[in-house]
Amino acid sequence: PRILVLASGSGTNLQALIEAARERDFPGQIVAVGCNRPGAFALERAAQAGIETFTVDHTGYDSREAFDAALLAAIMKFNPDVVVLAGFMRILTADFVRALKGKMLNIHPSLLPRYTGLNTHQRVIDAGDTLHGVSIHFVTEDLDGGPVIAQAEVRVDPSDTAATLAEKVQRQEHILYPVVIRWFCEGRIQLDGHQVLFDGAAL
Ligand code: GRF
Numbered sequence: 001p002r003i004l005v006l007a008s009g010s011g012t013n014l015q016a017l018i019e020a021a022r023e024r025d026f027p028g029q030i031v032a033v034g035c036n037r038p039g040a041f042a043l044e045r046a047a048q049a050g051i052e053t054f055t056v057d058h059t060g061y062d063s064r065e066a067f068d069a070a071l072l073a074a075i076m077k078f079n080p081d082v083v084v085l086a087g088f089m090r091i092l093t094a095d096f097v098r099a100l101k102g103k104m105l106n107i108h109p110s111l112l113p114r115y116t117g118l119n120t121h122q123r124v125i126d127a128g129d130t131l132h133g134v135s136i137h138f139v140t141e142d143l144d145g146g147p148v149i150a151q152a153e154v155r156v157d158p159s160d161t162a163a164t165l166a167e168k169v170q171r172q173e174h175i176l177y178p179v180v181i182r183w184f185c186e187g188r189i190q191l192d193g194h195q196v197l198f199d200g201a202a203l
Contacts (some may be wrong), residue, residue, distance in 0.1 A: 001028040001185040004080035006071075006088040007035055011042025012170060013086035013107060013177050018049045020178035028185035032078045034071070036090055052078075058090060068096040075100075082184055085139065086177070094141045102191040104139040105184065107177050109169050111135060111151055116144035121162040121169065130156050132165060134173050136180045138191045147196045149189055149203070152176045 003021070007014050014033060021030050033046035036058045046053045054074050061067035067090070075083060085106040097104070110120040112135040124132045133153040140146035152172035156165065183189050183198075190197040197203070 001081035002031045002079060003028045003082050003084060003181065003185070004031055004075055004078050005033045005042075005046075005084045005086050006075075007033060007040065007042035007086045008037050008089040009040055009042060009087045011040070011045045011086065013173055014042050015045050016174035017084065017086070017178050017181060018045065018051070020182065026185075027182060028082070031080060034074060036067075036071070036088070042087070064091070064093050065095070068093045072096055072099055082181070084177075084181060091143060092139070097139055097141050100139070102138065105149070105180065106137055106139045106144070106146070107173055108135050108137065108144050109166070109173070111153065112137060112144060112148050119162075121165040124156060124165065125160065125162060132156050132169065134169050134176060136177060138196065140194075147191065147194055147203075149196050149198075150176055150180050 005014050005017065018030065020026060021028065030051050032052045032054060033042060035043050035053065035055045038055050038057055043053050056071045056074050058067045061070065081103065083100050083104040085104065111133045115123050131153055133151055135148050135151045137148045138146040154168040154172060188199050195202050
C-alpha cells in the first residue's frame with residue numbers, strides 16, 4: 001500500500017513512521033509527505049529520508065473549500081491507499097473527508113471522546129484527571145469524532161505539567177501510530193459505517 005502523510009509541524013510522528021517503514025517486513029511505502037506550512041520541519045525530515053514532498057500553503061487560498069480542493073488534487077496525484085494525518089493542523093471540509101472516507105487516519109492527543117480540539121494536556125490537568133492518552137481514529141466529518149481504532153493510556157501524576165504530559169503522550173504516539181498504520185496496510189482495519197472492524201470483527 002501507498003502511504004501519504006500530511007503534517008504541519010515538527011513531524012515527530014512522521015519520523016516514527018519513516019523509521020518503522022524501513023523495517024524489511026513493513027507492508028507499506030511512504031510515497032509522499034504533504035504540508036500546509038512552507039518550511040515546516042516535517043518537510044525536512046521527509047527530504048532527509050528521500051521521500052517526495054509537496055506544500056499547499058493555506059494562506060494562498062481565500063476559502064477552506066478552495067484550499068481543500070487544491071490539497072485533494074495534490075494528494076490524488078500520488079494515488080494513495082491511506083492518508084495519514086500526523087499533526088496536520090487544518091480543519092478539513094466535508095467534501096475532502098468524503099473523498100478519502102475509510103482511507104484517512106488521524107492521531108489526537110487525548111482519550112477520545114474526551115477532549116476533542118486543542119490544548120488537551122492542559123485541559124486534562126485542569127480537570128484533575130488521572131488518566132490521559134492518545135487516540136488514533138478514522139477521519140469522518142466530525143472533528144476528532146471519527147471512530148476510534150486504538151488508544152494508549154498514560155498516567156497523570158500530580159507533578160505533571162502540560163509539557164511533561166505532552167512528552168509522555170508523544171512517546172506513546174510514536175509507538176502506536178506506526179503499529180496502527182501497519183495493521184491498516186495489512187488490511188486488518190476497516191471502516192464500516194460508523195464502526196471499526198478489526199480482522200473483520202467490530203471493535
Ligand atoms: C501530536 O501530538 C498529535 O497528536 C497532534 O499533533 C502533534 C503532532 O506532532 N495531532 P508531530 O508533528 O508529529 O511532532
